Amino acid sequence: MTDWIDIGALAEIPVRGARVVKTRAGCVAVFRTAEDEVFALDDRCPHKGGPLSDGIVHGASVTCPLHNWVIALTDGKAQGADEGMVATYPARVEGGRVLIDAALLRADRAA
Numbered sequence: 001m002t003d004w005i006d007i008g009a010l011a012e013i014p015v016r017g018a019r020v021v022k023t024r025a026g027c028v029a030v031f032r033t034a035e036d037e038v039f040a041l042d043d044r045c046p047h048k049g050g051p052l053s054d055g056i057v058h059g060a061s062v063t064c065p066l067h068n069w070v071i072a073l074t075d076g077k078a079q080g081a082d083e084g085m086v087a088t089y090p091a092r093v094e095g096g097r098v099l100i101d102a103a104l105l106r107a108d109r110a111a
Contacts, residue, residue, distance in 0.1 A: 002090060002101055002102075002103075003101070003102040003103070004092070004094075004099035004100065004101065004102060005099065005100055005101075005102045006097050006098070006099055007019075007021050007030065007098050007099070007100055008097070008098055009096055009097060009098070010032065010036060010038070010093050010096050010097065010098050011096070013030060013031075013032040013038070013098065014032065015032060015033075015034055015036075016032070016033065016034055016056075016057040016058070017031070017032060017057060018030060018031045018032070018052070018053040018054075018055075018057070018062075019032075019053070020043055020053045021040075021100065026042065026043075026044075027042070027043040027044075027053075028040050028041065028042060028043060028089060028100070029041055029042070029043040029051075029052050029053035029062075030091060030098060030100065031053075031057055031062060031073055032057070033057060033059070033060060033073070034057075036093065037060070037093075038091045038092065038093055038098050039060075039073035039074065039088065039091060040088065040089040040090070040091040040100050041062075041071070041073065041076055041086045041087065041088050041089070042076075042086045042087045044086070045064040045066065045067075045069055045071065045084075045086070046069070046071075046078060046084025046085055046086055047064065047066070047067055047069045047078075047082065047084060048066055048067060050064045050065055050066035050067065050069075051065065052064055052071060052086070055071075057073075060072060060073045060074050061073060061079065069082050069084070070082070071086055073088075074088075075088060076088040089101055
């Protein structure tokens with residue numbers, strides 16, 4: 001059974017934007033799409049470590065602000081000719097609140 005942690009109201013995350021959550025595993029970017037879906041990924045592009053939370057969200061993807069790599073929010077894979085992957089974490093919206101998997105907060109490795 002998954003243990004969920006409330007990280008805040010969905011309304012606190014801009015539409016097509018992100019919020020950074022600092023955990024023991026590292027920084028996690030929680031993205032909100034235009035359809036109010038939420039996705040949680042490591043906040044580091046696999047290319048050069050750019051902050052994905054500063055990127056542009058379009059559909060179910062985010063474009064890194066440094067070198068325009070496009071990362072799928074659903075599975076963390078770089079799209080197109082680029083290769084690489086970002087770790088993803090379970091996230092959901094319940095009653096207008098954003099929840100992430102608490103196991104992320106207990107992880108010992110850096111994200």
